Amino acid sequence: MAQMTMIQAITDxxxxxxxxxxxxxxxxxxxxxxxxxxxxxxxxxxEFGEERVFDTPLAESGIGGLSIGLGLTGFRPVMExxxxxxxxxxxxAVVGQMARMRYRSGGHYNMPVTIRSPxxxxxxxxxxxxxxxEGLIAQSPGVRVVIPSTPYDAKGLLISSIRxxxxxxxxxxxxxxRSFREExxxxxxxxxxxxxxxxxxxxxxxxxxxxxxxxxxxxxAEELSEEGIEAEVIDLRTISPIDxxxxxxxxxxxxxxxxxxxxxxxxxxxxSVAAAITDEAILHLEAPVLRVTAPDTVFPFAAAEDVWLPNxxxxxxxxxxxxxx
Amino acid sequence: xxxxxxxxxxxxxxxxQILNEEGKIVNKDALPDLSDEELQExxxxxxxxxxxxxxxxxxxxQGRLGxxxxxxxxxxxxxxxxxxxxxxxxxxxxxxxxxxxxxxxMSLHQAFLFSRGHFKGGxxxxxxxxxxxxxxxxxxxxxxxxVALGLKRRGKDNVAITYTGDGGASQxxxxxxxxxxxxxxxxxxxxxxxxxxxxxxxxxxxxAAKTIAQKAVAAGINGIQVDGMxxxxxxxxTKEARKNALEGTPTLIETLTYRYGPHTMAGDDPTxxxxxxxxSEWEKKDPIVRFxxxxxxxxxxxxxEENKVVEKAKEExxxxxxxxxxxxxxxxxDLIGNMFEELPVNLQQQMDEYKEKESK
Ligand SMILES: Cc1ncc(C[n+]2csc(CCOP(=O)(O)OP(=O)(O)O)c2C)c(N)n1
Ligand SMILES: [Mg+2]
Numbered sequence: 001m002a003q004m005t006m007i008q009a010i011t012d013x014x015x016x017x018x019x020x021x022x023x024x025x026x027x028x029x030x031x032x033x034x035x036x037x038x039x040x041x042x043x044x045x046x047e048f049g050e051e052r053v054f055d056t057p058l059a060e061s062g063i064g065g066l067s068i069g070l071g072l073t074g075f076r077p078v079m080e081x082x083x084x085x086x087x088x089x090x091x092x093a094v095v096g097q098m099a100r101m102r103y104r105s106g107g108h109y110n111m112p113v114t115i116r117s118p119x120x121x122x123x124x125x126x127x128x129x130x131x132x133x134e135g136l137i138a139q140s141p142g143v144r145v146v147i148p149s150t151p152y153d154a155k156g157l158l159i160s161s162i163r164x165x166x167x168x169x170x171x172x173x174x175x176x177x178r179s180f181r182e183e184x185x186x187x188x189x190x191x192x193x194x195x196x197x198x199x200x201x202x203x204x205x206x207x208x209x210x211x212x213x214x215x216x217x218x219x220x221a222e223e224l225s226e227e228g229i230e231a232e233v234i235d236l237r238t239i240s241p242i243d244x245x246x247x248x249x250x251x252x253x254x255x256x257x258x259x260x261x262x263x264x265x266x267x268x269x270x271x272s273v274a275a276a277i278t279d280e281a282i283l284h285l286e287a288p289v290l291r292v293t294a295p296d297t298v299f300p301f302a303a304a305e306d307v308w309l310p311n312x313x314x315x316x317x318x319x320x321x322x323x324x325x
Numbered sequence: 326x327x328x329x330x331x332x333x334x335x336x337x338x339x340x341x342q343i344l345n346e347e348g349k350i351v352n353k354d355a356l357p358d359l360s361d362e363e364l365q366e367x368x369x370x371x372x373x374x375x376x377x378x379x380x381x382x383x384x385x386x387q388g389r390l391g392x393x394x395x396x397x398x399x400x401x402x403x404x405x406x407x408x409x410x411x412x413x414x415x416x417x418x419x420x421x422x423x424x425x426x427x428x429x430x431m432s433l434h435q436a437f438l439f440s441r442g443h444f445k446g447g448x449x450x451x452x453x454x455x456x457x458x459x460x461x462x463x464x465x466x467x468x469x470x471x472v473a474l475g476l477k478r479r480g481k482d483n484v485a486i487t488y489t490g491d492g493g494a495s496q497x498x499x500x501x502x503x504x505x506x507x508x509x510x511x512x513x514x515x516x517x518x519x520x521x522x523x524x525x526x527x528x529x530x531x532x533a534a535k536t537i538a539q540k541a542v543a544a545g546i547n548g549i550q551v552d553g554m555x556x557x558x559x560x561x562x563t564k565e566a567r568k569n570a571l572e573g574t575p576t577l578i579e580t581l582t583y584r585y586g587p588h589t590m591a592g593d594d595p596t597x598x599x600x601x602x603x604x605s606e607w608e609k610k611d612p613i614v615r616f617x618x619x620x621x622x623x624x625x626x627x628x629x630e631e632n633k634v635v636e637k638a639k640e641e642x643x644x645x646x647x648x649x650x651x652x653x654x655x656x657x658x659d660l661i662g663n664m665f666e667e668l669p670v671n672l673q674q675q676m677d678e679y680k681e682k683e684s685k
Contacts, residue, residue, distance in 0.1 A: 030526060033598055037592075055530055057532065058492035059497060061497055085461075125591075126392045128461055265675075295657060296664075298660070300657075301442040301446075302441065303443050304444075304654075304656075304657070305442075
């Protein structure tokens with residue numbers, strides 16, 4: 001075992017799959033020689049050569065289209081969108097084309113593409129770098145959306161995503177890249193896609209989150225514990241599809257739920273989770289399912305991030321509201 | 326046959342230069358008609374901008390500036406082109422093109438607000454035809470075709486000019502922008518500042534084309550490659566492009582230049598992808614050094630004059646930072662208020678929530 005940051009675990013996952021399968025190709029803007037602007041692909045070009053790990057011209061729609069073509073010819077592309085705010089440039093390739101390839105060809109073709117991309121607030125990037133746009137992809141049929149919150153999960157989930165024969169958008173929260181290390185096995189392992197994980201057990205309320213908000217929720221849970229409230233924290237890990245079973249099991253025990261997302265409120269993942277809970281477990285609920293989200297504005301200018309992003313206080317407030325309902 | 330056509334085209338795109346590295350005029354016929362005062366003003370602007378760049382880098386390192394993309398090395402390319410514009414021409418800049426905006430009339434204070442990430446950084450003064458620096462590479466290019474068509478339809482004698490880099494010239498928007506402007510005979514100028522790298526990726530890896538300028542051919546518009554370290558050549562080429570634009574032919578200008586600094590101040594390390602030999606090769610072509618030599622030979626410049634500019638720049642930057650420090654921090658309610666003309670119901674509700682939060 002080694003101590004790894006999330007970014008190291010991500011590099012390790014790509015290295016593992018580049019070794020395992022000669023069809024795996026890793027490419028994007030600055031991913032080759034430079035090793036990526038966050039160093040996620042550091043050393044991979046040296047190790048596997050320029051034919052397997054390479055820079056592309058500066059065009060996201062080109063990168064998406066290239067992946068489709070390479071996918072059609074039997075390769076397993078791991079493409080990077082340098083920041084997820086640039087996904088708009090390649091929205092057609094991702095949700096208009098890749099996500100529909102299997103369907104359109106009646107199952108003849110498949111798209112084993114992994115789209116890696118950093119996102120998430122708290123690091124004061126310029127506009128259209130940090131936006132939580134996962135909901136746009138989650139609304140599109142035919143593509144999975146995976147968002148790890150720990151180094152261990154990141155490695156196992158990325159390996160599973162690369163091996164998966166359908167497109168996966170794999171989003172990496174920038175704030176988590178180097179915020180902590182944990183034990184990550186050096187050998188290969190996978191983590192099932194479409195499966196949530198209980199990150200903390202508790203009996204009074206269920207907090208459901210993903211990405212950096214898992215840590216915000218865990219912190220809130222620790223603080224609530226001092227006040228005698230025990231929160232269970234579920235990390236969705238895959239946000240499309242949503243693992244409703246794990247959520248229901250928890251909610252049937254706690255009878256209360258708060259869903260936490262960094263994204264704006266309108267039409268988000270939290271709304272889907274809340275709806276799924278009321279669909280299936282309304283008679284188990286002692287209070288309405290509440291949401292913690294950002295307000296419905298454009299992602300804020302850097303200097304306003306701190307006041308805009310949801311935080312522990314927001315989570316605790318909502319938890320108390322469902323407890324005292 | 327096809328091979329010959331390509332070769333013929335490539336050979337025609339030779340770099341246009343007026344002032345060489347030694348500060349000597351090598352292309353007398355092309356020398357632009359600039360008064361002594363104008364020549365001095367161009368020099369003042371370049372020197373001022375170099376100082377500003379140095380200050381911005383150190384302010385960034387002290388955590389007092391925020392987002393900043395260094396410009397040293399590109400002064401002639403940036404300021405020579407802007408200098409040929411009319412006050413009412415439109416500029417659609419990229420993230421690095423803050424100097425053109427400032428010399429077009431935006432205050433330094435506002436440039437700093439943009440860097441810090443404050444919405445007031447985007448509030449252009451009335452009558453300033455500037456769009457906020459574009460972060461999405463290429464988006465500004467196709468918008469330029471739209472602004473140019475708008476100006477034409479309004480019967481204005483003005484042009485729209487846009488800037489991108491060698492990397493930006495790989496985006497679909499770049500081709501679409503040139504093609505649309507050409508199709509509508511719209512008064513547009515497309516400047517590609519080729520500083521040879523898109524973050525770490527060298528220009529040779531962007532395209533099989535020998536020059537970026539030749540990409541104009543496919544769009545049916547004018548194209549020219551210019552020595553981007555020669556402020557006179559950049560000025561002359563843009564001036565001509567402006568005239569042609571108003572007559573219905575857009576131009577693609579490729580300026581050959583170099584950024585001395587890192588890509589941005591957010592952790593880029595140029596030593597990973599550039600050699601120090603290449604750096605020093607380009608420093609020998611420095612736009613300020615050669616223009617200084619030229620002006621000194623004409624007795625239009627002196628050390629005193631230069632020191633005056635340096636002092637002035639330092640003082641104005643200091644004052645602008647002070648002014649920026651005094652701007653009230655943004656509130657979520659400010660952001661909500663800027664979303665729509667009339668707040669829809671969800672935002673109205675959130676406005677009330679955040680007003681209450683902020684009053685605590
Ligand atoms: C659509 C889009 N893709 C990628 C980026 C990230 N990015 C910012 S600058 C840059 C390189 C740009 O190079 P170039 O066009 O040559 O301009 P330069 O920075 O050299 O002036 C990249 C890839 C972005 N801002 N927008
Ligand atoms: Mg460049």
